[in-house]
Amino acid sequence: MALRTEELILNLGPQHPSTHGVLRMILTLDGENVLDVEPDIGYLHSSVEKMMEYRTYVQSVSLADRGMDYLAALANEEALLRAVETLGKIEVPPRAQWLRVIFLEFQRIASHLVWLGTWGADLGATTMFLWCFREREQVLDLFEKSTGGRLHHVYFRPGGVYEDIPDGWVEQALAFCEEFPGHIAEYEGLFTANPIFEVRTKGVGVLPRDVAMNMGACGPVARASGIAFDVRKTFPYEKYAEVEFDVPVQQAGDCFARYQVRVEEMRQSVRIIRQCIAKLPPGEIRAPKVPITLRLPKGEVYTRTESPRGDLGVFLVSEGEEHPYRVKIRAPAFSNLYALSEIMRGWKIADVIAILGSTDIVLSDVDR
Amino acid sequence: MPDLPQKPLPDGQGEGFRVSTASPIDKLVGMIDVLPGGTVILSSVEQVLNWGRSSSLWALGFGLACCAIEMMAAAAGRFDMDRIGTFFRGTPRQADLIIVSGRCTIKMAPIVRRLYEQIPEPKYVISMGSCATCGGPFYYDNYSILKGIDTIIPVDVYVPGCPPRPEALYEGILKLQEKIKKEPFLRRRAGVVPA
Numbered sequence: 001m002a003l004r005t006e007e008l009i010l011n012l013g014p015q016h017p018s019t020h021g022v023l024r025m026i027l028t029l030d031g032e033n034v035l036d037v038e039p040d041i042g043y044l045h046s047s048v049e050k051m052m053e054y055r056t057y058v059q060s061v062s063l064a065d066r067g068m069d070y071l072a073a074l075a076n077e078e079a080l081l082r083a084v085e086t087l088g089k090i091e092v093p094p095r096a097q098w099l100r101v102i103f104l105e106f107q108r109i110a111s112h113l114v115w116l117g118t119w120g121a122d123l124g125a126t127t128m129f130l131w132c133f134r135e136r137e138q139v140l141d142l143f144e145k146s147t148g149g150r151l152h153h154v155y156f157r158p159g160g161v162y163e164d165i166p167d168g169w170v171e172q173a174l175a176f177c178e179e180f181p182g183h184i185a186e187y188e189g190l191f192t193a194n195p196i197f198e199v200r201t202k203g204v205g206v207l208p209r210d211v212a213m214n215m216g217a218c219g220p221v222a223r224a225s226g227i228a229f230d231v232r233k234t235f236p237y238e239k240y241a242e243v244e245f246d247v248p249v250q251q252a253g254d255c256f257a258r259y260q261v262r263v264e265e266m267r268q269s270v271r272i273i274r275q276c277i278a279k280l281p282p283g284e285i286r287a288p289k290v291p292i293t294l295r296l297p298k299g300e301v302y303t304r305t306e307s308p309r310g311d312l313g314v315f316l317v318s319e320g321e322e323h324p325y326r327v328k329i330r331a332p333a334f335s336n337l338y339a340l341s342e343i344m345r346g347w348k349i350a351d352v353i354a355i356l357g358s359t360d361i362v363l364s365d366v367d368r
Numbered sequence: 369m370p371d372l373p374q375k376p377l378p379d380g381q382g383e384g385f386r387v388s389t390a391s392p393i394d395k396l397v398g399m400i401d402v403l404p405g406g407t408v409i410l411s412s413v414e415q416v417l418n419w420g421r422s423s424s425l426w427a428l429g430f431g432l433a434c435c436a437i438e439m440m441a442a443a444a445g446r447f448d449m450d451r452i453g454t455f456f457r458g459t460p461r462q463a464d465l466i467i468v469s470g471r472c473t474i475k476m477a478p479i480v481r482r483l484y485e486q487i488p489e490p491k492y493v494i495s496m497g498s499c500a501t502c503g504g505p506f507y508y509d510n511y512s513i514l515k516g517i518d519t520i521i522p523v524d525v526y527v528p529g530c531p532p533r534p535e536a537l538y539e540g541i542l543k544l545q546e547k548i549k550k551e552p553f554l555r556r557r558a559g560v561v562p563a
Binding site: 014015021022042043044045046047050051054062063066067070071114117118129130131133134136137140150151152364 | 428430431432433434436437438440441444445446460471473475476479483505506508509510511512513530531533
């Protein structure tokens with residue numbers, strides 16, 4: 001006599017340590033096997049797009065910090081200000097541009113460290129969490145010295161940056177760049193040849209190239225599936241055209257490839273920061289005559305930047321007022337989440353955790 | 369507890385109970401209460417219990433938004449919240465404390481309420497950051513964020529900041545510990561102090 005079995009519907013989240021925020025995954029299970037996955041989002045919808053319509057452009061920068069991807073606040077500021085400065089034809093002085101690149105790359109390192117640490121904790125390696133946060137605190141110290149904030153900075157302003165870096169900052173940043181590649185080697189020593197980690201990630205959650213392309217996956221997720229696309233290379237902004245760096249690409253498309261891509265990106269970020277510091281010119285840090293109540297000319301613009309999570313775009317419509325008529329944010333985590341939830345079917349529950357962690361989603365970015 | 373009054377023993381024999389200040393443990397004992405039905409040295413047990421309860425507050429590992437990152441930083445190496453006895457548990461059944469870290473949407477509010485109800489008594493709430501306290505920067509022109517977590521669950525300690533630094537969260541937890549140490553925990557159970 002056969003045992004009668006039936007499908008089980010399981011809610012993963014919204015309160016679950018592995019969902020990295022407040023995501024609800026409705027899993028249809030047959031035993032341990034996942035038959036269907038349906039992400040339910042909106043638990044962190046903060047309506048920043050609507051709120052920006054009632055704020056001046058300077059005020060919107062602080063909303064971009066909080067309401068969008070909070071692990072990469074400076075990348076959000078850059079994304080918004082790219083749109084504002086492109087439409088308003090505001091020239092950013094070279095020193096401010098170089099400073100922006102330095103801070104964006106430090107932000108990328110900090111964001112990837114949170115990802116690596118929390119994903120390690122998901123997979124049972126609490127050591128990785130402690131190690132990554134140790135180095136992240138050093139980056140946050142650098143942020144704090146110049147921007148005044150640890151997470152939310154409001155450092156980039158229309159036409160430049162808020163303040164110049166203080167004395168001794170460059171030396172501290174260079175000391176970090178000297179030390180950090182050694183720490184990356186430590187992480188790799190813990191993970192790359194670790195048999196448990198290999199079993200959990202190699203060949204797990206393979207995202208084929210065509211699926212990644214069709215679902216609009218971007219950033220490290222797409223690059224791990226063999227799509228060699230990086231906004232910093234393809235559509236360079238600020239001073240990215242003047243620095244040398246490689247875009248790491250992996251063909252496998254599994255969780256392990258996504259890990260390799262992000263770890264290599266941290267190395268490249270260090271390389272970019274070193275070049276920027278060497279090329280950092282003296283001079284103005286803010287364009288003159290950018291009023292606080294900035295009025296942009298009538299028109300619309302779409303700009304894209306490479307945030308730590310991928311292709312972050314901002315569509316801005318201005319009616320000539322001091323606030324935008326409409327702001328639409330193209331969030332990278334949103335498309336990455338849906339690209340990977342396509343391929344979660346057929347895996348075990350434990351693999352769903354590994355795949356979800358490898359997307360590096362931030363629910364604030366998904367929901368906005 | 370140097371500020372406690374020295375009461376004479378009820379039967380009139382001997383001196384009042386002396387309060388020693390030699391060590392923190394000695395500070396805990398030394399208060400006599402009169403209960404209906406007899407004189408019981410009760411509050412020393414209560415203080416010992418409160419001391420123990422306040423020193424091992426297990427928090428629910430539950431993050432809402434940006435403040436959760438600072439909460440994680442407070443738990444990680446540099447700040448190391450384990451030192452003051454607070455560490456994170458994955459389920460509300462094992463937690464004493466819920467740190468509401470970040471903005472709570474109206475969609476999320478019933479779930480936060482349910483998580484709070486799932487925590488066994490006695491339970492405490494820390495509202496971390498401006499958003500959880502009052503809506504923060506999402507107060508005006510916003511249709512989706514709850515204007516303060518205290519509209520759905522009772523809050524013990526508010527930690528200001530956007531987001532609060534890990535040190536500020538520390539201060540909040542230490543304030544909560546002080547509050548717990550003053551609680552009439554057993555006397556409330558015995559019905560001496562109204563709940």
